[in-house]
Amino acid sequence: MATKILLDKINVPGIRSYEVYRQQGGYSSVEKALKTMTPDEITEEVKASGLRGRGGAGFPVGLKWSFIDKKSGKPRHLVCNADESEPGTFKDRYLMEYIPHLLIEGMITSSYALGANLSYIYIRGEYMWVFKTLERAIKEAYAAGWLGKNILGTDYSLDLHVHCGAGAYICGEETALIESLEGKRGNPRIKPPFPAVSGLWGNPTVVNNVESIANVPWIVNNSGADYAKLGVGRSTGTKLISASGHIKKPGVYEIELGISVDEFINSDEYCGGMMDSRPLKALVPGGSSVPVLPAHLIYKTANGEDRMMTYESLAEGGFESGSMMGSGGFIVYNDTACIVRNTWNFARFYAHESCGQCSPCREGTGWLEKVLHRIETGQGTMEDIDLLWDIQKNIEGNTICPLGDAAAWPVAAAIRHFRDEFEYHVLYPEKVKNRDHFMNEPFESIKHLITN
Amino acid sequence: MKVTIDGHEIEVEPGTTILQAARMIGGESVPPAMCYYSKLEDTGGKCRACLVEVSKGSEADPRPMPKLMASCKTGVMDGMEVKSISSDRVLEARKAVTEFLLINHPLDCPVCDQAGECDLQNLSFQHGISQKRFKEDKRTFEPENIGDNIQLHMNRCILCYRCVKVAEQLTDDRVHGVCGRGDHAQISTYISNAIDNEFSGNMIDVCPVGALTDKTFRFKSRVWFNKPYNAHRNCTKCSGKVTLWMFGEEIQRVTARKDEFHEVEEFICNQCRFDHKEPTDWVIEGPRKFEKFSVINQNNYTRKLDKVVIKTEEHILEGREQDRIKISMKNIPYTEHESKE
CATH class of the missing domain: 3.10.20.600 (Ubiquitin-like (UB roll))
Structure with a gap:
């Protein structure tokens, strides 16, 4: 069996409750951190671990922590990004649902490392039952003295809140998340300034993914060097x-x-x-x-x-x-999957989830969706394929936040690698009008229609 | 701080943005701005029309910036080199942004009150393409009544957020904002509230397109048929300095005075804008000049215009003599004089 850090104890019965989690050695990282380590030492350990952000961009967590503005004297915040809405991703939900105290332990240790006294978990609104699980777990942690004033008798205090989003993918973008947490419309901010300098209510803020934070207890309990032994190179x-x-x-x-x-x-x-x-x-x-x-x-x-x-x-x-x-x-x-249909499905998602703030993304994602829908339903032309390429090229890199890029990349890759399938849709509209067109007739078996 | 834009060098204060520096230089290098408004805080960065290429970050860090930057939101650094119209990438991006802004814009300029002073018209004149690649139906919105003075045409809106910032920063209670998201985001009041506020009329002036227009001016004239005059009055609420848009002796419209970047010099109150439409209400200072290429100059009174004489045949309405004879009944006398005989 390979080494497990996060899901090691996942099958212990009752691990969701505080008692079992504590019996299994939970919250030991908080004890170790608060009693024997300084915040900077923890940051150094995380840096040494080479842990990279698990939300998508893969930015080194330790480095992100070291950017936080400690000189200004403003209060600092740690925000956990649990707005996991990327189609195809459901790992954070699993973690929070089955072992909620791991995230809370990670939040306490990480907040201590950052010197944050008020931290948030921003969870997507669709995870309402997970929200309740976390609320209960936080209540348990408060009752056991892991949260609140003077944790473990030290002078470190931390308040932790769970905030529920209202169903917007864009609020997983860190500055949109901060806006939403402040009670505003979830529009991404224009960077700079970065949240490490001016984030939540203008205070220095770090936003980390659930999985990134859940890795911190293990790193503190063991060491950054031990963590770095796992994996290959910079991963x-x-x-x-x-x-x-x-x-x-x-x-x-x-x-x-x-x-x-x-x-x-x-x-x-x-x-x-x-x-x-x-x-x-x-x-x-x-x-x-x-x-x-x-x-x-x-x-x-x-x-x-x-x-x-x-x-x-x-x-x-x-x-x-x-x-x-x-x-x-x-x-x-x-081989029964239709790449065009899949790309259209993704494009529809991005068109629906674009915040509508900047023009290339607002208009471009909707346009991509419409053209892809036309091709998928057998009403496209050859020019439409080039048009798609042009639209995605015009969106990419010209938007405020990465949502525009995220909408453009799948379309670009689909055209780059599966252009013949798009052409098939244009040339044989009668065949693709059947919703399951590749189920009985996989594209491989009819590819010769295009290549000849 | 020294910054170079398209080869023009200029010294600016720290904290200046690239767009502001370009405006100081002036000329063709000034990036178009559809959402940025220097008189309002926290505007800009949204329309992406002002993207520029930073080919040298600064003296200290000369690396170029990989992405095109929104010039209205990017502060200058010492030694920065910026390419605006001298970069093909920038022109390409502006063309793309213009196309994106236009795909769902109704192009009803012939009946739009903003035509002639519309920033989107100017942008598409400069950076647009004549061919349309958008085959689908344009998106439309249900019309919404937002009060007696301001007409909202959501179909024309490009979501620049300027009017929202006006409501936030000039008026006491903001009742409108952006509802919905993505390409169905819309300016709206919650729920169908009338916007009734002493400075709400400024929304009309800041709107870059014809999404917010003056109901008292609706369909009255085209802006280039009006003669704009600077005028003022004693107003307790605002500076009272306005531009009057005259047609003969009639004041058809009152707006704030706009500078060469189409930004108002001073915001005016609704009373000045909507309620004072008699020439006797105002002290007229003199004609207002517009930039050289503005269509408003079509009605240029500073230039001597020849009187147009339409030459026609004298009896053109009566038809030609030979035709009249043809259609008449020959046997019946044509004139009174003939019948007496």
Whole structure:
């Protein structure tokens, strides 16, 4: 069995309750941190661990912490980003639902490291039952003296609140999240200033993903160096992967970074191979925002090396022949899947979730959706494919926040790798009008219609 | 601090944005701004029309910035080098933004009161493409009545947020804002409230397009048929300095005075704007000049115009003589004089 950091105790009966969690050694990192370590020492440990942000961008957590403005004397805040809405990603929910105290322990230790006395968990509104689980867990933690005034008799105090979002994907963007937490409309702010300087109510703020924070107790209990031993190169530690799609065993898996994609998909310990033994067609390795990979680039990179589950290896080849680790929403497609339909589905999501603040994203995402819908329903033309390419190119990089990029990348990758499928949709409109057009007639078997 | 924009060098104070520096230089390098408004706080960054390329970050860190930057929100650094119209990437991006802004814009300029002083018209004149690539139906909104003085045309709105900032910063109670999100975000009052506030009329002036127009001026004239005059009156609520838009002796519209970047010099109150439409209410200072290329100059009274004489045949309405004879009944006398004979 591979090393497990987050899901080690997940199968202990009653781990959701405070008593069992405490018996299993929970909250020991808080004891260790508050009694024997200074905040800067914790930050140094996290830096040494090489832990990278698990929300999608993969920015080193320790580095992010060290940017927080401690000189201004303003109160500081830690905000946990539990607004997990990326299609294909459901790892944070699993963590919060089954082992809520791990997140709370991580929040206390991390808040201590940052010198924050008021911290928040911003959870998406659709996770209402998880919200209640967390509320209960926080109440238990207050009762046991882990939160509140003078924790463990030290002069460190911390208040922790859970705030419920109202159903907007954009509020997972850190500045939009802060706006929403302040009670405003969740529009991303224009950076700079970064939240580390001016975040929640103008105070220095760090926003971290649930999984990033949940890793901190282990790092404090053991050491940053121990954490860095796991994984490969700059991808250290373990990562939760939300596996879904045409695989035998979908679910949340904790992997040690550095196993191969082949092993992850095909070994019985993880996904258990392809469903119904149908061939693999495409893979979205990191949630809907990242570029899709065609079959020949999944197990091997363009250079012929094995593709690994690491930040670097998944990005190998750039956008031409690679993808991204993203948030770990691992979506596998077999040959019955229609890439055009899938791309349209993603585009529809982004058009629905764009905040409407900046023009390229507001107008562009809607336009992408409309053109893709036209192609998918057999009413597209060849010019539409080039038009799609133009629109995504015009959105990318010109928007306030990364949502525009996230909407553009999947479209670009789909056209780059699966252009023949788009052409098939244009040339054989009668065939694609059937919603299940590739179910009985996988694209591989009719590909010759396009190539000749 | 020294900053270079399209090869023009200028010294500016720290804290100046690239757009402000470009406006100090003036000329063609000034990026278009659809949402930024220097008189209002916290505007800008949204329309992305003012994107520029920073080819050198600063003297200390000369690396170029990888992405195009919104010039209205990016502060200058010492030694920064910026490319505005001299960069193909920038022109490309502006073209793209213009297209994005136009795909859902109704293009009803012929019946729009803003036509002639519309920032989107200017932007598309400069950076637009003549061909349309958007085949779908444009989005539309249900009309909403937001009061007696201001007409809201949500279909024309480009969501610059300027009017929201006006309501936030000039008036006491903001009753309107942006509802919904994505391409169905809309300016609206919650719920169908009338906007009734002493300074609410300034929303009309800051609106870059025809989404908010003056109901007292609605369909009265085209802006280029009006003669603008600077005028003032003693007003207890505002400075009372306005521009009157005259048609003959009639004041058809009152607006605040706008500078060359179409930003008002001083905000005016609703009484000055909507209630004082008699020339005797005002002390007229003299004609107001507009920038050289403005269509408003079509009605330029500073230039001598020749009187137009329409030359027609004298009896054109009666028709030609030979035709009249043809259609008449020959046997019946044509004139009174003939019948007496």
